[in-house]
Amino acid sequence: MRSRSTARWKAGAICPELEAGPEKMSAPSVVVFDLGKVLVDFDYSIAARKLGPRARLADPDLQYLLCRSPLLCQYETGAINTAQFHRGVCRAAGFNLALEEFRACFGDIFAEIPPMIALHAELRAAGVPTWVFSNTNEIAARHIRRRFPFFSNFDGYVLSYEHGALKPDAKIYEVLERQIGRKGGAILYLDDRAENVAAGAARGWRAVLHETPRKSRRAVSDAGLLVSQL
Ligand SMILES: [Mg+2]
Numbered sequence: 001m002r003s004r005s006t007a008r009w010k011a012g013a014i015c016p017e018l019e020a021g022p023e024k025m026s027a028p029s030v031v032v033f034d035l036g037k038v039l040v041d042f043d044y045s046i047a048a049r050k051l052g053p054r055a056r057l058a059d060p061d062l063q064y065l066l067c068r069s070p071l072l073c074q075y076e077t078g079a080i081n082t083a084q085f086h087r088g089v090c091r092a093a094g095f096n097l098a099l100e101e102f103r104a105c106f107g108d109i110f111a112e113i114p115p116m117i118a119l120h121a122e123l124r125a126a127g128v129p130t131w132v133f134s135n136t137n138e139i140a141a142r143h144i145r146r147r148f149p150f151f152s153n154f155d156g157y158v159l160s161y162e163h164g165a166l167k168p169d170a171k172i173y174e175v176l177e178r179q180i181g182r183k184g185g186a187i188l189y190l191d192d193r194a195e196n197v198a199a200g201a202a203r204g205w206r207a208v209l210h211e212t213p214r215k216s217r218r219a220v221s222d223a224g225l226l227v228s229q230l
Helices: 016-020 044-054 061-067 070-076 082-093 099-107 114-125 138-147 170-180 194-202 213-222
Strands: 030-033 040-042 110-112 130-134 156-159 187-191 206-209
Touching (some): 030 114, 044 061, 061 070, 070 082, 082 099, 099 138, 114 130, 206 213
Parallel strands (some): 030 130, 130 156
């Protein structure tokens, strides 16, 4: 769950590529949520502040190590496991922390985004299938599952570290399509990163750049998936 953001188009709504797609007329029947900055906010500086007093590495290098480094990329693609990531961070940061203590510091950086949790709950109440589609890691997923009850209420999860690929790699989009058994305009997809949205739109998904809860709610409502309006 890396923290860089590079929005390329505005106005949220539907990606322009969809206008010419053959799936334009398909009605979405499943909603796919990105996790970070869509359902939960996150702040790696929280972990950096907890770990900083023990580290040889100073900010901003410690934050880089925790939130944007090649080591995290390896972890989130599943190339290394939690124990290897833990050892790698300890070595690079210059501290010696037990794994469980490291988990507590590294994982506890999330907060729910209430209007998006409410939107998800409405979809569930309406019987709409929902999935999580996230670039993330085992520590984060375990923490979120234990801490936030909403996370247990999806039909399925496609998490990067379990599939060897990060969004926007086409490989992980193919995994999602296979698992949910749907393609193209049947999939309504919300993600806060433009490159991830573009990769979904290129496959004909009804891909929405999440910028605000209000805008995403409107997109879901316009797709005919909500009873109540704003
Ligand atoms: Mg995100």
